[in-house]
Amino acid sequence: NAGVTQTPKFQVLKTGQSMTLQCAQDMNHNSMYWYRQDPGMGLRLIYYSASEGTTDKGEVPNGYNVSRLNKREFSLRLESAAPSQTSVYFCASVKDNNYGYTFGSGTRLTVV
Amino acid sequence: AQRVTQPEKLLSVFKGAPVELKCNYSYSGSPELFWYVQYSRQRLQLLLRHISRESIKGFTADLNKGETSFHLKKPFAQEEDSAMYYCALRDSSYKLIFGSGTRLLVRP
Numbered sequence: 001n002a003g004v005t006q007t008p009k010f011q012v013l014k015t016g017q018s019m020t021l022q023c024a025q026d027m028n029h030n031s032m033y034w035y036r037q038d039p040g041m042g043l044r045l046i047y048y049s050a051s052e053g054t055t056d057k058g059e060v061p062n063g064y065n066v067s068r069l070n071k072r073e074f075s076l077r078l079e080s081a082a083p084s085q086t087s088v089y090f091c092a093s094v095k096d097n098n099y100g101y102t103f104g105s106g107t108r109l110t111v112v
Numbered sequence: 113a114q115r116v117t118q119p120e121k122l123l124s125v126f127k128g129a130p131v132e133l134k135c136n137y138s139y140s141g142s143p144e145l146f147w148y149v150q151y152s153r154q155r156l157q158l159l160l161r162h163i164s165r166e167s168i169k170g171f172t173a174d175l176n177k178g179e180t181s182f183h184l185k186k187p188f189a190q191e192e193d194s195a196m197y198y199c200a201l202r203d204s205s206y207k208l209i210f211g212s213g214t215r216l217l218v219r220p
Binding site: 031033035040041042043044045048050058090092094100101103104105106 | 116118121146148154155156157158161198205206207208209210211212213
């Protein structure tokens with residue numbers, strides 16, 4: 001039982017490049033989330049998907065897009081990376097409202 | 113506005129000393145609060161939830177609605193408790209709102 005799996009673990013991009021961060025969970029969870037973690041700012045929600053087929057903006061969605069490909073997978077895309085998007089990105093999922101989130105191990109992204 | 117405030121960026125204590133990590137929240141409804149822990153270069157893990165009223169790794173947290181607080185406490189800190197601790201509030205649409213985190217450093 002792998003839990004929440006994120007790929008890649010590390011990535012360096014040049015300004016203007018695009019990339020997709022992948023997230024998959026094997027726990028049959030309904031809701032999935034993308035957060036970014038920055039020093040002194042905690043975790044901020046980028047986008048979330050309450051159920052398969054739905055996505056909604058979080059606190060800091062600008063510069064990002066998401067796709068809930070199926071119940072297992074929730075990807076985050078940076079169309080044109082900027083240095084301000086240098087961060088650690090965490091994916092999380094939850095079964096229903098009575099549980100805490102399960103987090104992935106994170107993707108450390110640097111945009112130069 | 114919904115907000116979680118952790119006023120201390122860093123808390124440094126000696127092994128065996130009591131620990132209290134502060135968390136205050138702002139929320140208009142009935143709050144559901146959590147503490148998450150992140151050990152060095154690891155993923156976030158759920159430490160405890162207020163509705164469970166449980167003690168995990170010696171940590172406890174009590175919800176005080178009058179003071180809008182959910183402070184995390186441990187009577188005797190251990191070196192292995194050194195980590196980043198995040199307080200989080202679940203809002204009405206079941207999203208987690210995190211505080212900025214407190215780094216706990218337990219010195220030998």
